[in-house]
Amino acid sequence: MKWFERIFRQKFPLATLTIIKRRGCGGMDELAIQTDWQRWLEDHAPKFLLFARQQARWEADAQDLVQEAVVEAWQRQGDGAPPPPALVFATIHRRAIDRARSEDRRTGREQAVVEPQLESWFDTSVEDRELNKLIQDGMNRLSGEYREVITLKVWGDLTFAEIAEALGIPANTAASRYRYGLAELRKLTKKVLT
Amino acid sequence: MNDREHELFEAELRRLQPAKPPEELMTRFAAVLPVRSQRTEARALPAQPPEIWWVWLRWLAPGLAAAVAVVVMLMPWTKQPSRLAAVNASPAPGTNNVEIDRQLVAAFDTVAQMPNGEPVRFRCREWVENVVLRDPAQGVVVEHRTPRFEMVPIGFEIY
Numbered sequence: 462m463k464w465f466e467r468i469f470r471q472k473f474p475l476a477t478l479t480i481i482k483r484r485g486c487g488g489m490d491e492l493a494i495q496t497d498w499q500r501w502l503e504d505h506a507p508k509f510l511l512f513a514r515q516q517a518r519w520e521a522d523a524q525d526l527v528q529e530a531v532v533e534a535w536q537r538q539g540d541g542a543p544p545p546p547a548l549v550f551a552t553i554h555r556r557a558i559d560r561a562r563s564e565d566r567r568t569g570r571e572q573a574v575v576e577p578q579l580e581s582w583f584d585t586s587v588e589d590r591e592l593n594k595l596i597q598d599g600m601n602r603l604s605g606e607y608r609e610v611i612t613l614k615v616w617g618d619l620t621f622a623e624i625a626e627a628l629g630i631p632a633n634t635a636a637s638r639y640r641y642g643l644a645e646l647r648k649l650t651k652k653v654l655t
Numbered sequence: 656m657n658d659r660e661h662e663l664f665e666a667e668l669r670r671l672q673p674a675k676p677p678e679e680l681m682t683r684f685a686a687v688l689p690v691r692s693q694r695t696e697a698r699a700l701p702a703q704p705p706e707i708w709w710v711w712l713r714w715l716a717p718g719l720a721a722a723v724a725v726v727v728m729l730m731p732w733t734k735q736p737s738r739l740a741a742v743n744a745s746p747a748p749g750t751n752n753v754e755i756d757r758q759l760v761a762a763f764d765t766v767a768q769m770p771n772g773e774p775v776r777f778r779c780r781e782w783v784e785n786v787v788l789r790d791p792a793q794g795v796v797v798e799h800r801t802p803r804f805e806m807v808p809i810g811f812e813i814y
Contacts, residue, residue, distance in 0.1 A: 498688055498689055502684055502688075506675075506676045506680070506681070506684070507672070507673035507674060507675050510673065510676045510680070511673035511674070524679075524680045524683075527676070527680065528680065528683055528684065528687070531684070531688070532687055532688070535688065536774065539766050539768060539774050540766050541689070541764060541766060541776065582673065582674060583672060583673060583674055584672040584674050584675070585674070589670065589671060592667075592670075593671060596668065596671060611668075615665065615668045615669055616668075616669075616671075616673050640661070643661060643664060643665065644661075646664075646668075647660070647664050
C-alpha cells in the first residue's frame, strides 16, 4: 500500500487520504460493502425513524429527515462505510431544528390544512399492542427534552456521552434529564404498569 | 422512584422494539446508498435480455479477433521477410513461445479529501504482468515482470 500512498502524495500533496479496504478481489469489496450497509440499515433504521418521528411534525418529514441524515453522515464520514449511529442521531436532531424553523415561517393556513399523521412508533405485536399505545401516549405527553434523551438511551442504545454530543448538552444534563424523564413517564403510565 | 423501580421500568421500555420503517423508505435508501436490497435484486431480474446479449458478445469478440488474425496472416505482404529481419544475422526467438501472465495482486478503494474539501473516491488495482519468451532452439529464455497499477477516480454521489 505504501507505493500507492507515495504516488498519491506526489500528485496531491495537500489532500488527505484514507484507505478503505484491501482484498484480493474487487467484486468482493462491493459485495462486502453492500452487505454491511444492508445489515446496518436493518439494525439502525427503525431507531433513527423512531427518533425522527418525535422530532418532526409529519411522517413524511420524519422519513425525509432519516434519509437526509444518513446520507449526510455517510458523506461526512468519507470512507464509504456506514457512519456511527450517534452521528446520524446528531444530524437528525440538527436538521429537525432547521426544518422546524423554516416551517414556523410558513403561513398558518397551510398548517391548518395538513394534520400531523400518527404512526405507530413501536412494533405492533398482539401482546404488546396496549403497552405500545400506552408508552407512545406517555412519551407524547412528556416534554421534548425528556423524550429525546429517553429515546436515544433506551431505543438508540447511546451512552450519555454520545447523547450529550448528539444533542449539544453536557453529559450530566443528559443523565439527569433521563432520570427525571423516566420518573415522569412512569407517573404517566402508573395506572397500568407496575 | 428508587433504583430497583428505575431498572424495572427501563427493562419494560426496552421490551418494545421501534417499528420497522416502511418499504418505501428502504427503497429510497437503496437508491442513494450502496445497499443490496431484496427489492432491487427482484427488480434486476427482468433485465436478463441485456445480459444474454452480453454473453453472446463475449463469445463473439474472441471469434472476431481470431478471424481478423487469420485474414492478416493470409495477406500477401505478411509472407515477405521484413528488411529488418534480413539485416539481422541472428534469428529472433520464435513467437509461438511467448507467455503473458497477468495477476491481480491487490484491489482496494481509497477516499481522498481534496484541499477544497471535496471527497474523491479512487478504485485501485495492482497487477503484475509476467512475460516469458522462450526459444528452445537457441536455448534462450527471457522473463520480464512488470508491476502495473490502475487508479480510477469515482465521484461521490451528491445528494
